[in-house]
Amino acid sequence: PAPSPAAFTAAGDFGPTDVAWVELMIPMDELALRMLALVQDRSSDPGMRKLAARISTVHRSELVKLRQLLLRSGVPETNPHQGHNMPGMVTPEELATIGRASGAAFDRLVTEHLREHLKQSVVVAQGEQRSGANQDTKALAATMEKTRSSQLGDLERLGG
Template sequence: MCAAAVALLVVGCTAQPTTSGTSPGAPASRTTAFNATDTAWILLMIPMAERARQLTDLAPSRAADPAVATLAAKTGSTLREDLRRLRAALKLSGVPDTHPHEGHNMPGMVSLGTLDKAAVTKGRPFDQILTDALRAHFTQSRVLCAGEQNEGSAVEATGLAAAIARSAAQHISALETLRSM
């Protein structure tokens, strides 16, 4: 089953295709027609990025390795920008942010349990929690972004998916470099 289909199964029927800025019956412009894959992807990526960002925000007071703290700061900055762009795309789609994944734990999403554990952990054990969770987050993000690029229709969403996938690959590389140190 392709990643887009998996994402749609997770979201269900909450995200309906919309066309922003056109009248009913008018042909949809490629730049404004969001299909169910586009909106499902956006609605999934927002909570994934929010949870990963919450984890990176813990690093300054918990990380043992300065390189881990630096990586967390850079990652947090990237995630904030991703969130800004995802929310802008969601607004453009016309689909309300109903938080369909509130409280969910899905592959690649930093779990609430992981956040709780990280919040009470310091030093090398925290570093391990952070790097493991970020690796899983970015690996799954790349899978979801590939599904969006293959099945999405709005260029705003597919272009954003391509950018996030490139960024995720860079973050995975940085995590691997950190692991080899």
């Protein structure tokens, strides 16, 4: 078993909220990217394909920054959320269900899960901004909150 994150002390000015937020956002983004990758081949909606591509690009960039912050914090890269069914985090089972769907049912499932992912990302980014200690982590959370809110608007305009 992996050591508990509580067993490690973060380096510098990283507090427990900073570390917890980064450790949560990494798997949230990774799983969302797996879902978004299905959209290019499976969605019948060109607008959804374009939006998924834009969101994927942003998520990949965010993952680089999140991993850099985790490395700077001194906390080992583990996934303390492995196997958890958390709000906004697409589960492997949900990914399998989405992967089996087609047509309008596929688009509906992706839209529902993407909406939940984006909404929950905004909520936890706001929490990081309120309670975090590391300024770079809080700045990334602020950027992500704005970006995810904009992406939610784009999703709603698609009819989601």
